[in-house]
Amino acid sequence: MVSRFDQQKTKHQLFHVSLSLATILICMTYMQYRRNWAHLGSFWDSLVVPIVFLGELLKVVLARFYGRVEDGVLTVKQRQKKAAYFTPRELLGGFTLQFLCTLLYAFICIILGAPVLGNYEQTFVLALLMTLLTVSPTVFLLGGGGALQVCFCEKPDFVTKCEDTALNLFKYNALGGILGAWAGSVVAPLDWGRDWQAYPIPNVIGALLGSALGNIYACTHVLYATARVYMTKKRT
């Protein structure tokens, strides 16, 4: 498939990536503004989680916006799915799924060395952030059941083209976030004695930076594909 700058898909991808990067930039600016990073792990005091939440919501809105041109050519299944988006059942399912994911992330944090009962607030914030970076966008886009199917089925047939584009980009975001948060722990044993080495600051920052890197990687992919098309066209 060819991709050009003026194509809807490429535009969507680029907008999506810039939204992610903007979210992370805003987070970084906020952190720079607050100077002291010790609050990063607290639930009520830190704005990182709401900012990321807003960013993910905006991405979903973007996908819906670009998806509206496809409205005319939907299959029956896709139409059904779309109609069921705001039903209580779907909402409840999505919420439950996210909640379970947060619990799972908290469990993983504890398994990997977070204090079991102390610092529960920090663990919760980290788990929430990880959920927002990985699971939430998909759930916002497709609902709880849809997200599960995307995870475990070959290729569900209710996913529209536009949603597929968004899902692909979410994947980079999620992978980058997980790897970043995982790698963030590297500073924990070092004897530098800085206050930002305290749990969960390196992991939060690692998650943000990781997802930024993932997005940059996705962006280069898109740009590379576009450039290739552009070059071949020029040659012919």
Added chain:
Amino acid sequence: MEQHKSRLVYTIGMLTLFLSGAVFFLIGFFPASYSMAEDPGTVPGGRPTTLHGVELTPPPPAYGSFILFLVDALRDDFPDATSMPVAHSRACEKLTLHVDIPTVTMPRLKSITTGTLSNFIDIALNVGHTEQLQDSLLHRLNQRNKVVSFAGDHTWVKLFPSEFTRHADNHDSFYVNDFYEGDRNVTTTLESELELSDWSLLILHYLGLDHIGHVEGNASPRVPLKLKEMDEAVQKILDHKNFPNYFLMLTGDHGMADGGGHGGNTPAETLVPLYLYSNNCSKATSGTKRYNQIDLAPTLSVLLSVEIPTPSIGCLIPEMLQTLPLEHQMYAYFYNAHHLLNKARVKFGHDRVHRSDYYTWYQNATLLHKKLLQDSGGGASQVYQVQAKLNYMRVAREISGLLSESLVKFDYGFIALGLALTTATSLHIVISVLYLDLTEQLQLDSLKAGQFLVSAVAAVLLNVTSHALDIILTSSMLQSVLLTIPIAIAVYLTIDVAQALLKIALPPLYTRRLRISIPLPIPLLVCFAIRTLTLGSSSFIEFEYKTWYYLGNTLILLTAFRTLRRRITKTNVELDGRHLYTVASTCLWQMRKVFVMLMLLTLMRYIHRLQAIRSTIMIFSLLLLWARLHRHSQLPQSVASGAALCMVYCFRGLNGQVHFFEMPPYMAAKLMVPTLVVFWCCLALVLVLGYRAALPQTQRFADEPPTVALLQLLQTNLTSSLLLAALLQKVPNILLLPMLLVALQQTYKLCDVFGTSARKFSVRLVHVYKIIMTIFLARMFFFFQGNSNSLSTIDLTPGYIGQTSYNPAVVGLFVTLNTFGAEIHAFLYLVVHTLRSDLRSVGIMQLQPPYSIAADSLIAPLYAALVMLPAAFYLCLMVGFRYHLFIYSVFSPKVLYDCYTVLVFYLVFLVTSLYFKLFKHDA
């Protein structure tokens, strides 16, 4: 089927070569006699008698009798107003001494008597071998025919066999369960010596405190009692009427870590108190000043009016000289500065010394000193005196620092040889495991005569050249000739490795492309690489357990999630997205055991905090262990092992560590020995019952495949090793034994999912997963147990269970089995598991390559390679870091641990492969 060849012999050979390489490296890195390398004749001895033409007379001894009261492992915060009231209140000066590593007794005694730093490897020699010193404070006293008397630790007599006029030493200094008897003997000797009072130096070395620390920890209730006893002994000396003019020093040889051990580098271990007592003391400064332990030797020499020992590089301790007349004090400072300057001249050469700052200071000081000698009295002399003293001290401190830095010497010839051997062997084995085609092509695992001849010739040439260039120094001709053999082997292996690497790196021309013959999953590779690379940072080594917990748990989680996902996807294929919630939750429920295991692994981290419920935990863990053992053994055997475990509980109960029947102490002491005897009988019974299988006359196994007998034997070995470990482990740590088995079993179950088909590649994938998981889990349990990379956490108590005296072999075996238990059991379990799953799959999938073949053709070499590769890498790092600030405190203990881990693996492996050779007669 070339890859089905047994490669046990090859692996053993490689491990042997690796270990010999490691020994060469250690010899080169920690030259055992570097202090002797410097010729004592070159430093001018004797006390100076002139200063710029002015006659000087060495002062007489400052006190009539000196007493060195040494309490083993007396750390800085032990003596205080409540624990040692007399010693604390009557001290003239309370100073703190800084002790150098290694903080174990023998090197510390060397420092106290010679005033020089000790070699790191002395820590290994601490237990057995002791070389006699050439020159020390005691030698100097002996030359002047002064009476020196000694009582206490046997190590002193080994160091100074003929220097003491009288000695009453403990016979068994290493028997740590002796808390009181040795000390009582020392106090008796003290009393008789106090009556005799003909000596000029009396040395008392009390060991009880150290033993209490080793067995019961620093918070033991016996510690205050012991300190009280020490206090009474001090009081005896202070109140004795025979001594009008005494000088008593109360100090420790090294401190005690918070767990009760020592050998490491924490402040608790490296700081010891030095309390000084004399008749005519002025209660002066209250602030504690810190000096070095090596400062004791020159200060004592000056006070005793003998020559400073030649190797001494210490400064003087001004507080100890305060009571001397000013003239004598100035002489002492001058003498020590003079001595150090002479040493610096020998070490650095005249020119460098003359150009240095400290030489100018020395000149200033001597000029002032001379003025002081010429016009005594007057106001100016006070100023001169202070200035001269300050300058002398400055010179001494500066040179002392410089000399202690330059004391390190490496033997680069041996280091290079050791590195070549270790690196070549580990690369060799890695290549031969990864590239089976290449191994076959180059015949890596068989000896080639032609190549060996070439390398022998090269080795002879190399050996002669390096001897000619003085790169390798040996003490005898025979050693030099023998050195050719390791050099030849190193050259041979290097040729092999170079050939193989060339083949891999060069693009294929005629032959087909070389393919890696075992799969290397990226997550495993990444974790292994991280684990290897983090060896380069001192804080990662100090907190190595964090790395292992993190990576190990990550790997288990990753495998669990992959398995979960695969299961859900598989079930979901035909359902097409319906009932996904149900499917997901069912699959999650199926994995519940794994999650429970993960939670338990997290709990293991806090196992040392569960002291309060230790009886419950002990019963629970013994039951769990028994249930695990019962699974794979026949009834009689499991009855015997159950009885053995009961005896373990009884033993701990009699020791008072867990709840048990109330009984008077003498009864408990009487019952202890029978309990242990019954335990050993049960263990023997387990062994005998298991080994019946191997006897040729038994008919039961005649019709079964020989692998069954082999499995039976290995299983018996594992069982008995676990039973013995249950006896040796600390009470809360017993839980780790069954937990290790549970964790390994669950992890193997997870790994089995990767074997989707019966193809060779996917079977190997399962093996690779299992091997790496085993290594990670074993290391995790090694650290759960409370081990670390510091030598102070080695627990010596298990070595003395059921012992009445110090027997190096038994103690070594028990301590090793206790410390490295997790690694030994994990490897044995891996082998047993592989054999068993082979038996289970017989007849089900005939296509599958037999696992028993995998056990010796894949698992053994790969496991060995994965053990050796990081160790070889670490040895290379050590050379890079040889001038690092933490080289002796952080990196060197780790190198000992690493080499010892390989040695333990080697021994276990040797035994296991012996069984393979003997009992596997498959067609």
